[in-house]
Each structure stands twice: as structure tokens, then as C-alpha cells.
Amino acid sequence: MQSPDLSLAGKLDNLLTKGLCSLLGGLANTFIWLLGVLVLVGQPIQIFKYGEGLSDISWAEWGFMLLFVLLLRRHIHYCRHFSTGIWAGLSRLVVFQGRLACAGLSILGFVVGLESQFGASTDLSSTVDPVMDVTGLGLVLLMLYLAAPTSSTTRSAPVDPSLVPVEKEVAV
Template sequence: MQPPELSLAGKLDNGLTKGLCLLLRGLRTGSLWLLGLLALAGLPWIIFEYGEGLADLSLLEWSFMLLLALLLWRHIRYCQHFATGIWRGLNRLLMCQGVMVVLGLVTVGLLIYVMAETRDLQELPRYLLQDDPISKFLSFGSVLLAVYLAAPTAATESFRATEAMPARVEPSVSAMAKEASL
């Protein structure tokens, strides 16, 4: 049973809703993608913060770069194995990074809220600019977690759809059926 057709006003309203949902989905995807790109592009400035080259790196930063290289290799291998493609794999990677950046911003926002409630708002800039190993460990850990989670886990839908469609099978007519039709 088919639903009744919408009036002209209903069709316009439905089209406007679909268009706005598409626009919001595009803005969400674009902003997460851009945040992820900025997070990955900002890594060299976080790692080489003093500008002294490789002599600047701590053990934490060396281990982060090694783990990041291994996780990126894993990501590329899984993209090849599941036939995801370079652009879909990059999209997944940047979207996961963007989600981690949003989670970090929410955490900083909650920290600001708690400090504002306890009247320690003057201490906030000093606390945020402080270079402690725990914040570096958390920021590097969130990047590594996002790269780990971005690896594909199954083949894409388009690949499975083309693989699952059987070839057209022509019916065969037996010799006995041919004789019966004569």
C-alpha cells in the first residue's frame, strides 16, 4: 500500500528539510575533516617545539613517532586488504582525528567550567600553557587512538554489492523439453 501523495506545500517542505539536512551533514563532515587535518598538520610544531631538530625530541616523542608510523602502515594495509581506497581511507583517518579534537575541546571546556565555578579563572591560562608530560601523553595518545580506530574493519558496501551480485544465468532447455514443444 502506497502512502498518499503530498500536496505542493508538503513537497516543498519535504524538499527544504532534505536540503537542510544535506547541508548540515556536509558542514559536519567538512568541519570534522578540517579539524582532523589541522590536528595532523600541527603535529610537527608540537613535536619539534624548541626548533632544535632531532636533539629536541624526548623519549615520549620518539616512541610516539614510531607508533604513529606503525599505525599508519597498519591503516594503509587494512585499506588495501578491504579495498577501501586511498581517499576513503584518508577520509576515515581525518574524521577520527576530528572527533578526537572535538572531544579534547569538550574536555577543555569542562575544565574551564570547573575552574570558573571554583573562582580559579586566573589560574587557567597558567595551567593551560604549562608543559607537563601528562597533557603531552594524553594529546599523543588521542592521536594514536584515532589512527588506530580509523582503520577499516570490513569491505565497503559498493565492493560487497558488486561481488554479491550473481552473473545473469540463462535458463537451459533440455533436449526432452525441445521435443515436447514440437
């Protein structure tokens, strides 16, 4: 049974809802993408934060840079293997980093909210914990690992076996 057509007001309301949902979805995707770019741009800034060149880098940061290059090479290899374009592969990498940053900011906000509810100190800028730095670098590497494509992006329609030509038996 078919439903009757919407009235003009219903069509306009439906169109407005679709437009606003598309706008909000686009803004969310743009925010996640820009956050991912900030994460990737912020890594060299975090590593070279004291401005002393290569003498500033700790062993953990050397390891991070080596693993980052290797995982980036892996990402490019999988992008080529699954025929993902350079821009789609880069976008995938940036989106995964943005999702990590969103999750991290949500957790940070939750922790600050809990601390403020229980009256604990929320002075986060005075504590520099090397474990947190290494954890942050490790999470960036994890997202780089997970961002590699796992299948081809081109979707093919399922093949109906009745339409596939069958080889005819030839009697010799």
C-alpha cells in the first residue's frame, strides 16, 4: 500500500530537515577532518617543542618517528594495492586521526568534569607526564595503523550465478 503524497508544507518540512541534517553532517565531518590535520601537524611541534634540533628528541620520539615512517609506507602500499586514490588515502588517514582527537577531547572533558564535581584540582598544565606523551604518540601510531584500507573502495554489484555463461561441454 502506497502512502499519499505529502502536502506542500510537509514537502518543505522534509526538505528543510534533509538540508539541516546534511549541513550538520558536513560540519561534523569538516571538524573531524580539520582536527585530524591539527593532530598530524602538531606531532612535529610536540617533538621539537624546545627548539634545540635533533638533540631535543628523546628515544621514544626517535622510535615514534621510525614507526611513523614505516606505518606510513604500509598505508601507501595498501592504498596502491586496493586502488585507493592518493586523496582518498590521505583523507582516510586524517579522518582516523580526527576521530582519535575527538575521543581524547571527550575523555579529557569527562575527567575534568568529574574532578570539578568532586572538588579535585584541575590544573592540567602544570603536570608534564612522560607516560602521557608516550601514550599520545602510541595512539597516533595506532590510528595510522588502523587507517590503512582493508578492501577495494569500488563496490561491484553481486553477480547472479544464473546470468554467468557456463562453459559448454564439447564432445570429442
